Amino acid sequence: MSLKMERKGSEMFVDERRFATDRRPWFGQLPERIGKNFTFAVMGDRCGMALPGVFEKGLAILQDLKPDFVLFVGDLVEGYGMDSEEARNEWEYIDAQIAATGLPFFQTIGNHDFGTQTLVDVWRERKGIEYYAFRVGDVLFLILNTEDPFEELSDELIARVKLAAANIRRDPERASEYVKAFDDEVVASMSPDQLQDVGKARVGLGDEQLAFFENVLASNADAKYTFVSMHKPGWKSDSSSFARLREMIGSRPHTIFAGHFHSLEYSRTNEACQIQLGRTGAASHGEGKGDQNLLLWVSMRSGVPSIRVVHLDGITEPADYPPRHP
Template sequence: MSIQTERRSFEMIVDAERFRTDKGPWFGKLPEQLGRDYSFAVMGDRCGMSIDGVFEQGLEVLRDMKPDFVLFVGDLIEGYWRDPASAHEEWDYIDARIERTGLPFFQTIGNHDFGTQAMADVWSERKGHEYYAFRTGDSLFLIVNTEDPFEELSDEFIGMIKRATEGVKREPDRASEHLKAFYDEIVAGLSPEQLKQMGQITLAIGERQLAFFEKVLADNADAKITFISMHRPGWKAEDASFAKLEKLLEGREYAIFSGHLHSMEYTKRDNRRYIQLGRTGASPHGNGRGDENLMLWVTVTDGKPSFRVLHLDGIGDIEQYPPTAHHHDKE
């Protein structure tokens, strides 16, 4: 394995032997002037079972706010296609809208993006690299693929996903009802043992990928902080590959961003932060504040990060506020 690097204003790091391509799951490049102080946004799942227009609204908000770049934690498209044409159609739509913002945008693979062999083939054709890293100043970023290899679902299960997705698309105001019907359909066909397993988080990070990140971390031992983007929250799984990744990160200050569960959570343990992003367009899995549509704003000042949550459900267009006559009662 060799690691290809390109050192300009920032360093892009890829596994060039495994992925022999000039394509990548990113748009644009970091600004030339980026230094120790910068800001970036993290967007949560757009899918599964997306609510039309929400992710697009998030892109418009970020275009106005102008972060230095955007991280995305996976599940950009509904996916789970067996035919490549349908996958290409979904990617054509959302890629065009991301590119239109003009913002540097770094993607992470999610299960919806990569859940069948056809989806994996389309990813390879369009985006090339399944995992990668980059560095800017004293900050190192690892973009991890937790679908390595992807979990093969049955045609029956994919059919259930498709029916629920169509229901949400047809009746977005009844998204919670369609999700409940989806889960009820799943539960009805499971044994008690399968029901127990259903609540467990699983993921896969292949040995070659781990070897890549081991070398990246060794070559960047002087980085002051490391940010990791992965779709599935590895800290919630009993998984040997994630445990090995955390062993490689030992002694570093780091923050891990994930998605998958559509609900915002924050945990800090010593020099480690675990941030599970809420949804940015996907259907809700609950009805708490963390289940609202949101994005994360990260400001790095002199190598130290701070985090602010932006709730899209509370952001409105100016046209929604027409003038009205106001009357003040006399005291």
């Protein structure tokens, strides 16, 4: 286990023993002279079944607002069922959009990014490492891979995902109709036991990954606050590995960000805050306020976070307000 441990204003931690590569799943660098007070944004799922242009709108807004950096909770590409060249093409497009903002952008693996062996191979080719950590002043960030190992989907389910995604790309105005048809087909194919587990997440956190984060936490015991970014919400799973992670975090003040279910939910227990991100471009699976396209804005002030929800559909251009004529 190798950790880069100089104490600076910002630091990156990588499991160099497991990932012998210079590839990295983030864009840009953390500011070297960042202080105790800083801001960052958290973006939700772009996929599955992405609505064209929505994630890009979120990036454009953040480019104007200029947070110190951006966290993303996973599912940047549709992924499932593609061959290597298709996967590379999809990554080429979205990576270029992110790089063009000039913002430091820290990615978390989602099931759409890492859901088949082909996608795993392309990720490793382009991004290298699968989990990591960093520190900004007195604040520690853990970026997990909940697909360690990834969950195999049937060819039939992958075909349904691909069809729904293609329909939405072709006719985004009917997205809710295509999502409902997809959901109805999936539910109809499930057994009673499977239906009982619909709201649960299957979280995988391998032993090497947990050992890495145990080391990071021990080496940063003086951090005043800890953020965790994971794609699937571990608190909605029966995962013993997630339970072990929570034991490692212990009584540290912390917030866990997750995604996957495309709907914003917030809960708090003592010093622990859990936020399931809504979507930032992915298809909606509901009609409530938390199902809208959104992102989070986080302001850190002397080790204490203030979190605000920014609804993208409420942010418009001045040209949307033409003069009124009598």
